[in-house]
Amino acid sequence: MLSFEQAREIVITQCRSRGGTRQTVPLPLGDALGHVLAQEIRTDREYPPFDRSTRDGYAARASEATQGATLRCIGEIKAGDSVTEALPPGSCIQIMTGAAVPPGADAVVMIEFTRRVADEVSFDRPTQSHQNVVPRGSEARAGQIALPAGLRLGFAELAVAAQVGAATVHCYKKPSVAILSTGDEVVAFTETPGPFHIRNSNSVSLAAQVRLAGGTPVLLGNALDRVGDLAAKIEQGLQHEVLVLSGGVSMGKYDLVESVLKGLGAEFFFDAVAIRPGKPTVFGRCRNTLVFGLPGNPVSTMVTFQLFVTPAIDILGGGEPRALPLLEATLSVALKEKSGLTHFLPARVEWSSTKPHVAVLPWQGSGDIAALTRANCFLVVPADRQDIATGERVSVLPRGDVL
């Protein structure tokens, strides 16, 4: 059986080899978070655009503002002031953080290291040329690439785009991800369930995970465990780039997802992964749609989405697949698991004295979503480990939204 790493590689390879050009959209910068740039963005001018002071203090010539020297202060420069006149020799000028250093001055002395009596300023320390001054153009030259195409826009990237005046950015369209839950027992969460029904929580968590990953969720509701209903709703899902199903992929008599997909012409790249929860996960292609059949137990659905669907959305969104952000932590309570499968256990990592410590939370198995609300990560127990002692280093997969 495939390890989760091998299964991820298969997803990545299939997504990369999926031909066709990606559609792009012009977006106002305020709507572009999480999109991948389809264009490069260049600087419109030098950065900084003027010699910028990084401190509140006095602009002066380093050769004159020597330790013990006194210079006459001729005025002040605030951030935003136009500065054209050169600083006359033998003088200094009060300057604020972010203001332009006048021609002639080559250093800013922090106010803390000066003493002022009326217009006379004396300097307590030696002054070096260029201190506390960021020269014009030293961060970026005009016309240089500020953000390359293919970059995912996070808060820092958005700030750079804003800095260079890119009010509209051309990005790849987010992939459209159809979500279909399955099960005769499943009713919409807006309905009152009968005594043996359960509300559809998977469609809600999946839509949230799709959004967080950078896709656009399309909710198709729930299909009954009948060939006809399932086939009709899967057909709707095949209008989208990705179809994510929950439930119906185990060995039960009414687990029909794989056989219905096969009937619609799907080819499968895997239909089991050596993990718990999540072993019966299915990944294939049907027509031009990538299809994930995730097990229906809510925690299984969440874990398998994070492991396998996230890299697909990364790539189909025009970017690179993000690595699994595994952390190392110290196990605070010993544990014992059956070997053979890699386990992902709801756990909580805490930082005491800056070092991460992790403990598994009590849970009732993969239906127990309440346990997951107390977890901020999954502890990853390798397939070949049975006992892990307190104090051992272990791998932790952050939940992604809360850690």
Ligand code: AMP
């Ligand atoms: P399955 O994978 O279809 O065998 O479902 C496994 C378990 O997950 C069963 O207990 C289901 O009732 C539950 N389940 C399946 N689909 C959903 C859903 N959409 N929302 C919440 N629980 C579900």
Ligand code: MG
């Ligand atoms: Mg089912």
